[in-house]
Amino acid sequence: MSLANGRPYIAIPGPSVPPESVIRAMSRGSVNIYEGEIVDLTLACGRDLSAVARTAAPVAIYISNGHGLWEAALANVLSPGDAVLVPITGRFGHGWAENARRLGAEVRMIDFGLASPVDPERVREALRADADHKIRAVLAVHVDTATGVRSDIAALRRVLDEEGHPALLMADTIASLACDRFEMDAWGVDVLLAASQKGLMTPPGIGFLWVNDKARAVRRRLGDAVSPYWDWAPRLDPQMFYHRFGGTAPTHHLFALRAALDLIVEEGIEAVWHRHAVLADAVRAACIRWGEGGPLRMNAPEGARSNAVTCLYLGQDRAERLRAWTHAQAGVTLGLGIGMAEPGSPDAGGWFRIGHMGHVNAHMVLGTLAVIEAGLTACDIPHGNAAVQVAAEVCAAG
């Protein structure tokens, strides 16, 4: 007998749960895409998005998922022969690096493995070795969604400045924006990437690129050697509103985004970060307790754990069995592990992830943890006791 009938819950690290007001905002007819409401709404969204990213820089909006943004960011600054430096903390850095390689860049990777944040000192060494400044940009992922590892982006700016290296600092906050604290200007980020479907609580389909003056100057030097669709210049300074999106605006995604930003503005970004921090602490407290009596452990080391996503090891096929149980028996879909074990290896089904990003509250997180505990029990996976109790205590303390 299944206990899954009722409202299903998606606890995967993106797309996250869209708020009801966001879903409702999309349920309407077409509008004029040249003037009127959509123009004002887009400009207001841009201002609010820059406030969320803690920057005075403007934002270019693309009809694109995160993979497209990687290409957009690179297409505006790379010339043939340029190099990029990519510190990698999981899977997503590899994706961005591959994108750069296919665009003709010389890619210099520093792979920190699957369970460590970026070590800025190793980035320093790579910058020092680049005496003729071939490196045009450092491509850093703030939170790697596969490993749950969060890196210190401000430390990379300090290293760039201390070495007097002119490379742009680009940060991928697709998993983390509006979940983990992020300060584009204070941390010295030149180009920032985020997509709609994670902390920003909007269905997948639009992405955001904040670009500061230094990055815009690099792009200007390329003249018309930038592919028209990815070019951020007309999106930032359009001759007609139509050019802001390289064509027809994603009207309904913008309506949805407006509703999502209304929620963030009303709550306040500091409160949004705090909510994520407490709920993530609750998840971590439960994980520590489960691990005391069984194989479960968090992948990311202490101090580098994201407030948006937690990647967990159970070993063997246990994570796959757990996920199957929570989905079929309790209506909760957990994230699968990606890239943590070789396909076909004994631990291939041994990893899973909990998304706790965006429109999440205590009842959603505590419910998910209680369902995981039920699943661990039902699947005969040994685990420590009273994990949900300690998570509840974290929430109670706020």
Ligand SMILES: *Cc1c(COP(=O)(O)O)cnc(C)c1O
């Ligand atoms: C989700 C994600 C991506 C990829 O975004 P898509 O929208 O799936 O293309 C890239 N980087 C990070 C850090 C992500 O979390």
